[in-house]
Amino acid sequence: MARTGMQTLIDTVRGFANAGLNEWKVGTATYWSDEEIERVLDRHKTEHRRQSMEAVLGHENGQEVCKKYRTNETDIESGIGAFKIEDETGEVSGWTMDYAAGVATFAIDQQGKALFWTGFSYDLRAAASEIWQIKASHAAEMVDFSTDGHSVKRSHLVSSYLKMAEFYANTAKTKPCALRTVKIERDDV
Numbered sequence: 001m002a003r004t005g006m007q008t009l010i011d012t013v014r015g016f017a018n019a020g021l022n023e024w025k026v027g028t029a030t031y032w033s034d035e036e037i038e039r040v041l042d043r044h045k046t047e048h049r050r051q052s053m054e055a056v057l058g059h060e061n062g063q064e065v066c067k068k069y070r071t072n073e074t075d076i077e078s079g080i081g082a083f084k085i086e087d088e089t090g091e092v093s094g095w096t097m098d099y100a101a102g103v104a105t106f107a108i109d110q111q112g113k114a115l116f117w118t119g120f121s122y123d124l125r126a127a128a129s130e131i132w133q134i135k136a137s138h139a140a141e142m143v144d145f146s147t148d149g150h151s152v153k154r155s156h157l158v159s160s161y162l163k164m165a166e167f168y169a170n171t172a173k174t175k176p177c178a179l180r181t182v183k184i185e186r187d188d189v
Contacts (some may be wrong), residue, residue, distance in 0.1 A: 002034035005079030007102070009122055010037045012075075016128035016168060017135070024138060031138075032131065040130050044123040044174070048073065050086065050116040053104065057112075065109040071102035072122040083119035126172035132165035 002010055013019070019032035029036060048071075056068035069085075076099040078082060085092050092115065102121070127166045133135060139157040146152070169175070 002038045003079070003082070005077045005082045005099075006038050006041065007034070009041060009077065009124060010034050011074060011115070013037050013041060013127050013131065014038045014126050016124065016162075017131035019131055019135075021136075029073060031134070031154075037127070037131070039124050040127045040134075041124075043130070044126040045077075045120045046073075046123075047120055049118050051118070053085070053115040055110070055112045055115075056103075066112045067109060069104045069106070069110070069115050071104070071117050071121075073102045075100060075122045075124050076102055077120045077122065084117070085118050086118070087113060123173040125168045126174055129165045129168035132161050132162055132168060136161035136165060 004043075014032065014037060017032070017037075021030075021032065023031050025031070050072075051071065053069040055066045056070060058065050058067060076097075078099045083099070085095060095104045095156065097104050101173060104117075107175055136158050139154065139161055142177070144151070144153045144155050
């Protein structure tokens with residue numbers, strides 16, 4: 001079963017990739033169950049630890065207030081254990097979150113104090129591109145046929161799927177490449 005905080009992300013990617021619930025099976029894996037889409041999404045996630053949030057000034061009753069904070073990331077996993085906001089003394093409460101936009105709204109003025117967030121953001125378009133590529137590889141084994149004066153060109157699916165994969169790859173946050181670097185922090189030294 002997919003993690004609770006992933007459902008909106010899964011549904012969005014399902015729409016981008018036109019991924020039906022039971023397109024085909026390989027062994028025990030059903031394409032495209034929520035779990036399969038979540039596995040693809042997990043290959044396109046970025047972990048954020050105590051990242052600074054950007055205070056957004058607003059006005060209420062003629063006074064300047066600071067109730068909104070931006071993470072500067074979008075498409076964030078929601079839920080307890082997946083996302084939290086902290087200040088210098090620890091975890092804070094009294095906020096609601098627009099996880100798609102990456103904006104937290106507090107019930108009371110935070111007076112611009114330093115806030116930090118921890119969680120995971122996802123590249124939904126890169127995940128959709130990968131799903132279109134997988135769909136193309138599956139469609140590659142389909143054959144064209146003619147019967148009763150009708151011609152079915154299943155081979156055209158491959159080129160259509162690859163065009164969609166390219167479209168989503170070109171609009172992804174991260175671009176596919178042969179080499180990828182990551183920052184590693186050791187906690188044993």
